[in-house]
Amino acid sequence: MPPMPIHIPGYRFLHSPGPTHVPEAVLNAISRQPMDLGDPRVDAVTAACENGLRQLLGNPQADVFLYAANGHGVWEATTVNLLAPGATVLIPGTGHFSESWAVMSEALGVRVLRTPYREGYPLDAAEVAQVLRDDAIHEIVAVFAVHTDTASATTNDLAALRQALDDTGHPALFVVDAVATLGAAPLDMVALRANVVLSASQKGLMTPPGVGLCVVDAQAFAVSVANPRPRFYWDWRLRQSEHGYRKFCGTPPLNLLMGLEAALGLIAQESLDAVWARHRQLADATHAAVQAWRTGGALDFLCRVPEARSVSVTAVLVDVDAAHGVLPEDVRRVAREDFQVAIAGGLGPFAGRVFRIGHLGDLNAPMLLGCLAGIEGALVRLGVPIGRGGVEQAVNVLNRAPVSPRG
Ligand SMILES: Cc1ncc(COP(=O)(O)O)c(C=O)c1O
Numbered sequence: 001m002p003p004m005p006i007h008i009p010g011y012r013f014l015h016s017p018g019p020t021h022v023p024e025a026v027l028n029a030i031s032r033q034p035m036d037l038g039d040p041r042v043d044a045v046t047a048a049c050e051n052g053l054r055q056l057l058g059n060p061q062a063d064v065f066l067y068a069a070n071g072h073g074v075w076e077a078t079t080v081n082l083l084a085p086g087a088t089v090l091i092p093g094t095g096h097f098s099e100s101w102a103v104m105s106e107a108l109g110v111r112v113l114r115t116p117y118r119e120g121y122p123l124d125a126a127e128v129a130q131v132l133r134d135d136a137i138h139e140i141v142a143v144f145a146v147h148t149d150t151a152s153a154t155t156n157d158l159a160a161l162r163q164a165l166d167d168t169g170h171p172a173l174f175v176v177d178a179v180a181t182l183g184a185a186p187l188d189m190v191a192l193r194a195n196v197v198l199s200a201s202q203k204g205l206m207t208p209p210g211v212g213l214c215v216v217d218a219q220a221f222a223v224s225v226a227n228p229r230p231r232f233y234w235d236w237r238l239r240q241s242e243h244g245y246r247k248f249c250g251t252p253p254l255n256l257l258m259g260l261e262a263a264l265g266l267i268a269q270e271s272l273d274a275v276w277a278r279h280r281q282l283a284d285a286t287h288a289a290v291q292a293w294r295t296g297g298a299l300d301f302l303c304r305v306p307e308a309r310s311v312s313v314t315a316v317l318v319d320v321d322a323a324h325g326v327l328p329e330d331v332r333r334v335a336r337e338d339f340q341v342a343i344a345g346g347l348g349p350f351a352g353r354v355f356r357i358g359h360l361g362d363l364n365a366p367m368l369l370g371c372l373a374g375i376e377g378a379l380v381r382l383g384v385p386i387g388r389g390g391v392e393q394a395v396n397v398l399n400r401a402p403v404s405p406r407g
Contacts, residue, residue, distance in 0.1 A: 008340060015371045016344040017150050017180060017313035018203035020361030022259070026207055029262035034254045042244050045257050052264030056182060056272070057197055057215055059189040065239050067212040068253040071179040071200040074212035075101050076108070077234035078144070078175060078198055081214075081224040085109030088139045090172065092128050092161070093117030096151035096348030097177065101144060113140065119152075119349070120304035125160035132170040141223065142173035142195075147187065148180040151347040153315035153356060154303045155185070162192050173220050179203060183267060184279045184312045184360040186405060195220035201256060204279075204312065206263040206362045210256045266362075276311075277402035282359045282368050283311040288393035289372045290316055293379065295387030298322040302354055311405075312360040315346070317353060323384045328355040334378040341374030365398045 014021045035042050050064040067073050079101075083089055088111045091102045095117050102112045115127040123145075132140065143165065148155045158176060165174055173195040178187055182197070183204025189197055194217075201211035216224075216236060224236045232238070233249050241247050267275055287301075287309055293316075294300050302315035318328045328345055332355055335341045344356040357375065359368060372391050379386050 010340070012340045012342060013367065013371050013374065014342050015358045016342055017153075017356060017358035017360065018200075019209050020203055020206060020358060021363065021367075022208060023206055023263070023266060023362040025266060026259045026262045030208070030255045030259040032255070032258055037245060037251065042252065042254065045254070045261050046244055046247065046252065048261040049257055049264060052261070052268065053213060053215060056264070056267065057187060057189040058191070059215065059217070061217070062189065063216045063221060063236070063240060065214045065216065065236055066248065066252075066257070067214075067234075068210060068248065068256075069200075069212035070202075070209055071177075071198075071212060072104070073234075074198040074200065074214050075104055075177070077212070077214055077236075078196055079105045079108050079110060080229055080231045080234050081236050082142050082173065082175070082196070082220065082227060083108075083110045084227050084229045086111065087141050088113060089142050089144055090114075090128065090131055090140045091144045092123040092156075094123050094146040094152065094156055095149035095154065096350070097149045097179075098144075098146045099348065101146070101177065105144075117152075120154075120302060122154050122156045122303075122305060122308040123161075125157060125164045128161060129164035129168050132164060132168040132172065135170065138171055140170065140172045142175050144175045144177070146177040148185070148310045148312050150180040150310075150313055150356075151315070151350055152302060153310045153313045154305075154308050155181070155310045156308070158187070158192055158194070162194075173223060175220070180310070180312045180360070183263075183275065186272075186276050189215065189217070201260055204360050205260060206266070207256060207259045210253055211260055273404040274402075277404040278364075279311040279360060280405045281398065281400070281402040282363055282365070283309065283314070285365070285368055285394040285397040286314050286357055286359050286372065288397045289376070289390035290314060292388070292390040292393045293376070293386040296385035298326075298385050299379075302350065312358070313344075314357045314359065315350065315354045316357065318355065318384075323382075326382045326384050328352060330382055331355050331375070331378050331384070334381055335374050338381065339374035339377045341371050341378075343371075343375065369394060369398070
């Protein structure tokens with residue numbers, strides 16, 4: 001790897017699906033001095049974050065638990081609060097992240113039921129309904145559903161899952177991983193009757209990594225109160241407190257909270273509808289570019305169902321033979337080193353098979369066009385056969401008026 005040049009003129013474009021680009025207002029907020037823990041402004045910052053998240057999820061009543069943690073931390077928080085050792089959870093297969101959460105839950109002594117993930121497809125709510133129907137004695141405490149599985153870049157139909165729970169009359173809690181969707185796609189906790197939504201700061205929330213969150217309704221909180229599992233740092237019961245120090249089980253990650261407060265303020269200022277419409281349009285533009293490139297025969301969408309393609313991230317399969325031996329990692333390297341566009345690689349079963357374009361968070365049309373042009377440049381430089389005109393197709397989409405996908 002050549003040494004990093006000391007000065008790169010202009011910007012390096014960050015198009016990983018998290019961490020994402022951090023807006024100036026958030027960077028400025030984070031760069032303030034921390035406060036002493038008795039300063040009343042500490043509580044004000046925390047309250048602003050809690051209220052902003054309640055607004056984002058349309059649930060003014062929910063408890064918000066904020067952690068100095070990443071997404072894995074709030075997975076663990078959710079599992080240990082809701083499930084005693086030996087208790088049963090259903091984790092429908094959505095790809096790499098559902099499986100990682102399942103493996104973690106098993107490590108914590110939980111019995112995990114799964115439905116299969118089929119490469120290229122979102123989860124099948126009918127299969128979930130069948131597992132719920134088979135559970136006549138209602139052993140399943142909760143269904144843990146990943147909204148967008150960031151590795152497969154596929155979004156799952158949460159309303160269909162809610163319907164599966166309702167149709168079968170199963171009382172399991174409905175828990176949603178919105179790590180890749182909060183702040184990018186509509187998610188109405190009340191309409192879905194989702195009992196817990198978890199997420200993290202570093203994607204649609206436009207804040208550096210380090211804050212995880214669980215938004216919890218009264219029913220899920222009651223299950224956590226009745227759960228005999230020993231726990232401490234993650235314990236919602238201990239964190240349901242007026243005192244900032246207890247809310248965080250210690251010192252709050254103050255500067256990240258100041259950043260998150262600023263980011264939530266930016267989302268409110270733009271309006272949720274506008275944020276979601278912008279994400280929809282940037283995703284459509286990315287898909288239009290990939291659609292053009294794929295006609296060259298070497299690239300394709302990993303997600304085969306167009307309406308299930310994520311508004312946050314697009315995974316592009318590389319047929320290495322058709323690409324004359326060029327690997328996804330080669331595309332990443334040339335895009336990063338020669339075109340200053342940072343994109344992501346494949347995770348789990350997709351390692352070495354895909355590159356992923358993040359299009360969520362603090363992004364606008366020219367940033368996305370720069371990203372797509374950089375990738376197109378890398379593909380051309382590497383001699384990957386692509387259909388031309390990808391960037392042009394993206395421009396055509398960006399010239400249409402954005403449409404809000406409020407759901
Ligand atoms: C959908 C989803 N869930 C969970 C995680 C885990 O989050 P973290 O990497 O912050 O631990 C990720 C990370 O990308 C994710 O995309």
